[in-house]
Amino acid sequence: MLAAAREGVCTLLIAPTGGGKTLAGFLPSLVELAENPFEGLHTIYISPLKALAVDIARNLMAPVEEMGLPISIETRTGDTPANRRARQREKPPNILLTTPESLTLLLSLADADVMFATLRCVVLDEIHALAGTKRGDQLFLALSRLTSLAPQARHVGLSATVAHPEALRAHVSRHAKPEDVRLITVAGGAAPDITIQLPEGRLPWGGHMGLASAPEIYRAIAASGVTIVFVNTRAQAELVFAALWKLNEDSLPIALHHGSLTVEQRRKVEAAMAAGKLRGVVATASLDLGIDWGAVDQVVQVGAPKGVSRLLQRVGRANHRMDEPSRAMLVPANRFEVIECMASIEAVAAGKQDGEAPRPGGLDVLAQHILAMACHGPFHPDALFAEIRQAAPYAALTRRDFDDTLRFVEDGGYALRSYERFAKLFRDAEGLVHIRGPVVARQLRMNLGTIIETPLVKLRMRGGPYLGEVEEWFISTLRAGDNFLFAGQVLRFEAMEANAALVGRGGDGEARVPTYAGSRMPLTTYLAAEVRAILHDQSRWPALPEEVREWLAMQALRSVLPAPDELLVEVFPRGEKFFLVAYCFEGRLAHQTLGMLITKRMEKLGYGPLGYVGTDYVLAVWSAFEPVDVQPLFEEDILGEELEEWINESSMLRRTFRNIATIAGLLEKHHPGQEKSGRAMTVNADLIYDVLRRHEPDHVLLRATRAEAAAGLTDIGRIAALLARVRQNIRHIRLDRVSPLAVPALIEEGREWVAGGAEDALLAEAAALVHDATDGAEMFSESLAVVSEDPTPRPRRETPKAPRRNRFIRAAPKAARR
Amino acid sequence: MIAAPLHIASERLMLCPSGVLLWPAQRLLAVADLHLEKASHHAARGRMLPPYDTRETLSRLAQALRRHAPSRVVLLGDSFHDASAEQRMAAEDRAMLLRLLGPLDVTWVLGNHDPVLPTGLPGQAMESLTLGPITFRHIGGAPLARYNEVEVSGHFHPKASLETRAGAISRPCFLADPRRVVLPAFGAFTGGLDVRDPALAAFAPRGGRVFLLGRDRLYSAPLGPNRLPAI
Structure with missing residues (x-):
């Protein structure tokens, strides 16, 4: 690092978590500053997390002050008071630690060129978490401007181990060229020690919550010092946390950490963790990044990890020391997940990485950046276009897109x-x-940023504090008296206040769990292929638990096992319906999109499709008539008309x-x-x-929308690759009953209708239901027909409440309710 | 499109899924809250919304007029989004407005967004219009004075949601009780106010009915006095 710094070349440092890479990034700057006292801004550090910037500033300041070095270090985030911000503009510190949003704000100021002219070094932390996201787009656009203002500054990128180091090198570069950036890779320390933990008793067929293994998880927490229990969704976090506390006879300090809790609550948990006061914390991706705690003894991953790199980063949270192996325990929630867990452990042992390469930058972020640059000062479009193309996410930006x-x-x-005008x-x-x-500049600064939150509603305990936030639509489905699980307690919804939902302590009755749209990660392509390979390759089965082996053997007997290069499609009758189960292994998003496309095609072919469900592994579709010929359902042309049609309406x-x-x-x-929330004053x-x-x-904007949907949300790319791969290799098997491998999909929750x-059509059905439920008694239209001053009130008829079938909401499993 | 009949004060009214109300006996069409030039109002404040709302609203109105061929049109107020909206209208949009309404007997009920009407428009402006038992006004909900008086109003942009098996679906709606009908907003960029909002408490105090706008028909559901749609 020091050599690269002396030569002034940009570097990308890739090291596993716990390698102390952040300090390595700062070391050359500290050496330089200690040797030659410096006037003005020398080094800027950008982290995806405010808390991380603050924490690192603290870690740097302590030794600098102890040694009496003449180096000033400050942070600048959304929380920095206005007077300090003003002072920072007049007299910038030598080292400034900030976030992508605050950096763009600084660059939009008229005197940004003066402030950054002296800059020698830019440190970009955790860039594996930023590249390919909108915040990343914003950061790398800002970096292209920094390069123009301070062409002499070195860029230093810090990243965890990733599958695409070349792409990250381009991101760190001054000119989006990977070869300009020296790659320094630190080999991992001791290989992590990962085990699979099965529940005692029967291994569940389906489900994703992993609650059957709560006793095992609890025992693991009790048996070691500090444990982080990672889960995949916030709903799962709530359930696992509740299940652990039910078992918690020793009152071990076990806490909960997820993105919907208030910031203060999260900070409290983090502080308790750092102080060593906790034995366990149940966390979602909210703890994936962030401060090193040092003292974590083991990581428990509940539910399948969904990706090798993701698993490695989580496992790296345990024991942030290079020379000792990190200890981790995987807790699969169902049989498919057992296979996935095994595949990921093998991949970790083989040193594999996965994940998609960063996608090109979005035009929406570009629009924000262009306005920010205009706020800084007048620009010539040609010059700005050239500058923006130096940012890796926009290296391939066309002039037409820029001009538009x-x-x-x-x-x-x-x-x-x-x-x-x-x-x-x-x-x-x-x-x-x-x-x-x-006014334009003020408008920009008030709205800067790329994190769009779905409308949230605060939860307030009656006569008590705020508890956190849930998505507004979830609250809108609640009625006074409904119970739901939040922050580890059962709450009863009482009423809506002006800006918060009033809740009380929950009573008896079913408690619902708020789920958050889009909070589940799809399975990576690499792991999917590995799972498929294990299924087919019997020589790898001995490593599987007996129940899973039996399950697969039964599948081989009743049907066949899906081969790696073909698409197995089973069709069987059940109840009054026919089920079609396709073993695609392309992840949930791709399956949901494919399910929609296939049902459209089935409709055209007259099979009368009724519904479908996509899991990470398979797609199941049910219909009124038997799909006798499945080949046309998987033709590549379903990506044409049907897709276009649906995508515009979806x-x-x-x-x-x-x-x-x-x-x-x-x-x-x-x-x-106008301090009012934006909702009332803008147009829907x-x-x-x-x-x-x-x-x-x-x-x-519509072009940007379509591009984004095609890339991320619908996984069209994976569907296209699948359809091309299996073109002539569809194996259609007719069965007289459900196959063992299909069971998990059929008991999956979250069905699409x-x-x-x-x-x-849904409205028509609901209106008809109301009609039926009220016996078609148009009690109101009767009274409308009566001409009277005061329609006589009639006894109100209770309409039975229709069973709730909202696919986003489900009842808490019995285990968590007791 | 199938319009739904609504019998009120011995009169037969028709609710059209496009959001207009018809009174066949009078060959009358009522429409509420066009909010013409809402987009340019926002554009002047730095929000560059697509400048197509006026055209969209007028072409929807043209369709409704073609389909129902009324001789009389009542605009229930807030036809223009603000006082200078008419000056911002594109020439062809203004021409279309004149062409649509020119041959008809037009009444502009004044609304809170357009308390003064632009000059040069066909028809007459008034605070409210009474025809037989029915009074048309912008903001309804005040106690009705006359025996057997019925009120047709706009202003609130009512919307309601129905719970379906795929989650709640929310749509603009007509809100009706035995003596009042509130029309949904017709403008392309007009949002909605949920019928459970306290601002709408004066309507259907003993229960009523909502008619959600669908593509080809209305979806109707009773609205209980406790403001919860029945399902």
Whole structure:
């Protein structure tokens, strides 16, 4: 590192968690500053987490002060008080620690060029977590501007071990060229020690919560010092936490940590953890990154890890020391997950990494960046375009996309040019682009950032404190008196207040668990292929537990095992329906998209599809008639018309559009002078989407929306690869009953129902249900017909409550309810 | 599109899934809250919403007028989003508005967004219009004075949600009780206010009915006095 620093070359340091790489990143700067006292900003450090920046500043300051070195170190985040921010602009510290958002804010200030002119070094921490995300896009755009302001500065990227180091090298580079960046790879220390823990008794067929193994998890916590129990979703965190406390006769200090708890609560848990006061903490991805605690003795992963790199990063949380093996225990929740756990342990042992390469940058983030740069000072579009192409996510940006995005920032970029007089930007005679006035800059600064939260509602205990936040739509499905599980306790919903949901201590009755849309990670392509390989290769079975072996053997007997290069499709009758189960192994997102496409095709072919469910491993579709010929269902052309049709209508695309429109600045989170929440004053994004789609389908925001949906949400790429791979290799097997391998999918929760996929059909059905439930008694239309001053009140008829079939909500398993 | 009949004060009204109300006996069509030029209102404040809302709203209105061929049109207020909206209208949009309403007997009920009407429009402006038993006004909900008076109003942009097996679906809706009908907002960029909101408490105090707008038909559900849709 020091040698690279002396030569002034950019470096990417890849080291497993616990290698002390953050300090390595700072070392050259500290040496330089200690040798030659420096005036102005020398090093800027950017971390994805505010808390991490603050923590590292503390860790740096202690030795610097002890040694009496003349180095000033400060942080700048959203929490930094205004007076300190102003002082930092006048007299910048030598080392500034900040976040991507705060950096973009700094760069949007008029005097950014002065502040950053002296810069010698840029340290980018945890870039594996940022590259390929919108925050990453923002960071690397900001980096391209830093390169222009301070071409002499070295870039230092710090990353955990990843599958795509080349892509990260390009991200760290000054000119998006990987060969400019010296790669320093630190080999992992001792190989981690990972075991699989099965529940005592029967291994569950389905489910993802892993509650059957709660006693084993509890014993593991009791048997060692400090344990982090990682789970995959917040709902699972709540359930596992509740299950552990039910067993907790010794009152071990076990805490809960997930993204919906209030920040104070999370900080408290983290502090208790750092102080060694906890024995266990149940956590979601909220603890994937962050401060090193040093003293973690083991990691328990409940449910399948879904990815090798993800597992390694989590395992690395245990024992942040290079020379000792990290200890981890995998707790599969069902039989498929056992195979997945085994595949990931083998992959870890073989030193494999997986995960997708970072995707190209989004135009919505680009729009925000362009406006921020305009706020800094006038620019020439050609120069800005050239600068932006130096950022790796935008290296392949076309001039058309850039120009359209710039026009969008100016006045919306509509073909109907009616907003010229309201334009936010104007061009002078020399072609330089200026902002119209200070209001535009204020608007940008209030709305800067790429994290869009779904509308959340605070929870407040009656006569007590705030407990955290849940998504608004979940609250909207509750009625007074309903119980739900949150932060480890059963709460009873009482009423909505102005800005919070009032809750009380829960009573008896079924407690629901808030789930959060899109919170589950899909299985990586690599692990999926490994699972498929294990299924087919009997020589690898002996390592599997007996129950799983029996299960697979039974499958071989009743049906066949899916081979690596073919697509096994089973069709069997059950109840009044026919089930089609396809063993695609492409992850949940891809399966859900494929399920929608296939049911559309089945509709056209007259099979009468009724519903489908996608797990990480298989897709199951059920229909009224037997799909006799499955070949046409998996033709590659289902990605054409059907996809286009669905994608435009799907609520997923609408959600994507809402986020993109907000990041790009079309919708505002905040407006100067109006402290009200943005919701009441802006126009509903769905309405905008519909109108825009009808009048200008090629608008830059719609293009960005489609690109994003195709890449991430729908996993179209994986479906296309699957269909191409199995083109002539579909193995269609007719069975007279369900096969053993299909059982987990059929008992899966979260089914999608087909109703032409359309809301209108669902509404018609619901309206008909109401009609039936009230015996068709149009009690109201009768009274409408009566002409009277005061319609006589009639006894109100109780309408039976229809069973709730919301796919996002499910009852807590019995185990957690007791 | 199938319109649903609503019998009220011995009159037969029709609720159209497009969001307009018809009174066949009078060959009358009522429509609420067009909010023309809402997008340009926001654009002037730095939110560059697509400038197509006026065109979209007018073309929907044109369809409704073609289908139902009324001789009289009542606009229930908030037809323009703000006082200067008419000046911001594109020339062709203004021409379309004149072409649509020119041959008809038009009543502009004044709303809170457009308390003064732009000049040069066909028809007459008034605070409210009474025809037989029915009074048309922008904001309803005040006690009804006359015996047998019925009120048709807009302003609140009512919407309601129905619980379906795939989750709740929320749509703009008509809200009706034995003496009042509230129309959904017709404008392309008009949002909605849930019928359970306290602001709508004056309507259907003893229960009523909501008619959610669908693509081709209305979906109706009773609205209990406790403001919970029945399902």
